[in-house]
Amino acid sequence: MKETALRIADFKDSIFGVISKLARDNHAVNLGQGFPDFDGPxxxxxxxxxxxxxxxxxxxxxxxxxxxxxxxxxxxxxxxxxxxxxxxxxxxxxxxxxxxxxxxxxxxxxxxxxxxxxxxxxxxxxxxxxxxxxxxxxxxxxxxxxxxxxxxxxxxxxxxxxxxxxxxxxxxxxxxxxxxxxxxxxxxxxxxxxxxxxxxxxxxxxxxxxxxxxxxxxxxxxxxxxxxxxxxxxxxxxxxxxxxxxxxxxxxxxxxxxxxxxxxxxxxxxxxxxxxxxxxxTYLPDFVDLYRSKRDFFYGEMRKLGFEFEIPRGTYFMMVPIGSKTRLKDVDYAMKLIKERQVATVPPSAFYLKSTEGEGYLRFCFAKKEETLRAALKNLDGL
Ligand SMILES: Cc1ncc(COP(=O)(O)O)c(C=O)c1O
Structure with a gap:
C-alpha cells in the first residue's frame, strides 16, 4: 500500500493515551489523566x-x-x-x-x-x-x-x-x-x-x-x-x-x-x-471551592512528602519539580512511579519542542476524588 500522508509522518501517539494505557497495565492510581474522575452536576x-x-x-x-x-x-x-x-x-x-x-x-x-x-x-x-x-x-x-x-x-x-x-x-x-x-x-x-x-x-x-x-x-x-x-x-x-x-x-x-x-x-x-x-x-462559587479544597489538600500533602514548589493559582494541574527526589529525567521517573509506586503522572517534556526544562518536572492532575488523591499519596509515601 502507498504511505499515509507526509503531514502526519512525525506524529506520535499522544502522551495522554500512552500514560493511561501504562496506568491500566500497572494498576496505577491515575493522576496523569487531565480530567475529573467524578461526575459533573x-x-x-x-x-x-x-x-x-x-x-x-x-x-x-x-x-x-x-x-x-x-x-x-x-x-x-x-x-x-x-x-x-x-x-x-x-x-x-x-x-x-x-x-x-x-x-x-x-x-x-x-x-x-x-x-x-x-x-x-x-x-x-x-x-x-x-x-x-x-x-x-x-x-x-x-x-x-x-x-x-x-x-x-x-x-x-x-x-x-x-x-x-x-x-x-x-x-x-x-x-x-x-x-x-x-x-x-x-x-x-x-x-x-x-x-x-x-x-x-x-x-x-x-x-x-x-x-x-x-x-x-x-x-x-x-x-x-x-x-x-x-x-x-x-x-x-x-x-x-x-x-x-x-x-x-x-x-x-x-x-x-x-x-x-x-x-x-x-x-x-x-x-x-x-x-x-x-x-x-450561582454555580461558580461552589465549583471553585471544590477544586480549591482539592488543590490545598494535595499541595499540603505533596509538601509533606518533600516536594518543594509554589502553589498554582489556576487550572487543576501542578508542575511538581522532581530534582530533590531523583536524578532521572521526567519520562524515566514517570515510568518508575507507574511501575514501582502505582502512581501515573504526565512527563511534561512532551509539551516542549526546544527547552529541556520540562525534564525536571512531573504533571499531577488534582481533579480527582479525595479517595483517589489519598491512594496516590499513600503510594508515594516514603519516596
Ligand atoms: C489548554 C487546553 N486547551 C484545550 C483543551 C481541550 O479542551 P476540549 O476538551 O474542550 O477540547 C485542553 C484539555 O485538556 C487544555 O488543557
Missing part, C-alpha cells in the same frame, strides 16, 4: 435529558444553536465587558480542540510561523503542522514560567502570523499577570500578529486571582481569537462543547473550515450548555 445532566425530550435532536445550525451563541455572548459581556455579536462573532465547536484546529487552519498558510509558548497543550503544534505551518517555540522559564520579552521578540520574524497563549496555563497552573499580557499585546500590535488565546480554564482560579481575557486589553479585540469550552467549567469534559469568539472576518474563516470538518455540533448538548451558562453566577 446532576442538574446539568437532567437539563440535557429535558432538551432531548423537547425534541432538540436534529442537526443544529452549523455555526451553533442561536441560544448557545447568545448565552456565550452574554457571559462575555457580563463577566468581561466584551461584546461579541452572536450572529457572526461566536462559533460553536466540538470542544476547544476543534476550535484550535479551525483557527490555525483558517489563518496559517504553508510556511507561516506560529509562536507557541512552551510547555504547550499538545494539539497546538499538531494543528500548526497539519496546516503546513512552522511552530516556533518560546520557553516559559522555570521555576516561575516567565517569558522573556526580548527572547519572544527575537522569535518573531516577517513570516510570523500567529501567537498562541493559554491563560490560565496548563500544565503549570500559572495565571498571567496584566503586565505580562500587556507585553505580549504590545508585541502583537507592533508585529501585526493574530493571537489565539486558549482560555478553557477561565473559571478555575484561586486565591483571589481574576481572569483577564487577552481580548480585553487595549488594541487586542480585533487581533485576538478567544477559545474556550464548557468541559472544564462544568466538569463534563466528555460533552465536548467549545466556542470561538473572534472578529467577523476571522469568525467567517473559521466557520468555512468548520462546515467541512464537523458541519454541526451535538444539538441537545449545545442547548443544555446554553441553559447552564445562565446559571454561572
Amino acid at each position: 446532576a442538574w446539568l445532566k437532567d437539563i440535557v435529558y429535558k432538551k432531548m425530550q423537547e425534541g432538540h435532536n436534529q442537526y443544529a445550525p452549523f455555526p451553533g444553536t442561536p441560544s448557545l451563541r447568545e448565552q456565550v455572548a452574554k457571559y462575555y459581556e457580563s463577566f468581561y465587558r466584551l461584546r461579541y455579536n452572536p450572529e457572526d462573532q461566536v462559533t460553536v465547536t466540538v470542544g476547544a480542540t476543534e476550535a484550535i484546529y479551525l483557527v490555525v487552519t483558517a489563518l496559517v498558510n504553508p510556511g507561516d510561523e506560529v509562536i507557541v509558548l512552551e510547555p504547550f497543550y499538545d494539539s497546538y503544534v499538531a494543528s500548526i503542522k497539519m496546516a503546513g505551518g512552522v511552530p516556533v517555540p518560546v520557553t516559559m522559564h522555570a521555576p516561575d514560567f516567565v517569558v522573556d520579552a526580548k527572547e519572544l521578540e527575537r522569535a518573531i520574524s516577517p513570516r510570523t502570523k500567529l501567537l498562541i497563549i493559554n491563560n490560565p496555563h496548563h500544565p503549570t497552573g500559572k495565571v498571567w499577570t496584566k503586565e505580562e499580557l500587556t507585553e505580549i499585546s504590545k508585541l502583537a500590535g507592533k508585529h501585526d500578529l493574530y493571537v489565539l488565546s486558549d482560555e478553557v480554564y477561565e473559571f478555575l482560579l484561586f486565591d483571589g486571582a481574576t481572569h483577564l481575557p487577552l481580548a480585553s486589553l487595549e488594541g487586542m479585540f480585533e487581533r485576538t481569537i478567544t477559545v474556550s469550552s464548557a468541559g472544564k467549567t462544568f466538569g463534563l469534559t466528555g460533552w465536548k462543547i467549545g466556542w470561538i469568539c473572534a472578529s467577523r472576518e476571522v469568525s467567517r474563516a473559521c466557520r468555512l473550515v468548520h462546515q467541512y470538518v464537523t458541519f454541526s455540533v451535538s444539538t441537545p448538548m449545545q442547548e443544555a450548555v446554553a441553559e447552564a451558562l445562565t446559571k454561572l453566577p
Whole structure:
C-alpha cells in the first residue's frame, strides 16, 4: 500500500493515551489523566435529558444553536465587558480542540510561523503542522514560567502570523499577570500578529486571582481569537462543547473550515450548555471551592512528602519539580512511579519542542476524588 500522508509522518501517539494505557497495565492510581474522575452536576445532566425530550435532536445550525451563541455572548459581556455579536462573532465547536484546529487552519498558510509558548497543550503544534505551518517555540522559564520579552521578540520574524497563549496555563497552573499580557499585546500590535488565546480554564482560579481575557486589553479585540469550552467549567469534559469568539472576518474563516470538518455540533448538548451558562453566577462559587479544597489538600500533602514548589493559582494541574527526589529525567521517573509506586503522572517534556526544562518536572492532575488523591499519596509515601 502507498504511505499515509507526509503531514502526519512525525506524529506520535499522544502522551495522554500512552500514560493511561501504562496506568491500566500497572494498576496505577491515575493522576496523569487531565480530567475529573467524578461526575459533573446532576442538574446539568437532567437539563440535557429535558432538551432531548423537547425534541432538540436534529442537526443544529452549523455555526451553533442561536441560544448557545447568545448565552456565550452574554457571559462575555457580563463577566468581561466584551461584546461579541452572536450572529457572526461566536462559533460553536466540538470542544476547544476543534476550535484550535479551525483557527490555525483558517489563518496559517504553508510556511507561516506560529509562536507557541512552551510547555504547550499538545494539539497546538499538531494543528500548526497539519496546516503546513512552522511552530516556533518560546520557553516559559522555570521555576516561575516567565517569558522573556526580548527572547519572544527575537522569535518573531516577517513570516510570523500567529501567537498562541493559554491563560490560565496548563500544565503549570500559572495565571498571567496584566503586565505580562500587556507585553505580549504590545508585541502583537507592533508585529501585526493574530493571537489565539486558549482560555478553557477561565473559571478555575484561586486565591483571589481574576481572569483577564487577552481580548480585553487595549488594541487586542480585533487581533485576538478567544477559545474556550464548557468541559472544564462544568466538569463534563466528555460533552465536548467549545466556542470561538473572534472578529467577523476571522469568525467567517473559521466557520468555512468548520462546515467541512464537523458541519454541526451535538444539538441537545449545545442547548443544555446554553441553559447552564445562565446559571454561572450561582454555580461558580461552589465549583471553585471544590477544586480549591482539592488543590490545598494535595499541595499540603505533596509538601509533606518533600516536594518543594509554589502553589498554582489556576487550572487543576501542578508542575511538581522532581530534582530533590531523583536524578532521572521526567519520562524515566514517570515510568518508575507507574511501575514501582502505582502512581501515573504526565512527563511534561512532551509539551516542549526546544527547552529541556520540562525534564525536571512531573504533571499531577488534582481533579480527582479525595479517595483517589489519598491512594496516590499513600503510594508515594516514603519516596
Ligand atoms: C489548554 C487546553 N486547551 C484545550 C483543551 C481541550 O479542551 P476540549 O476538551 O474542550 O477540547 C485542553 C484539555 O485538556 C487544555 O488543557
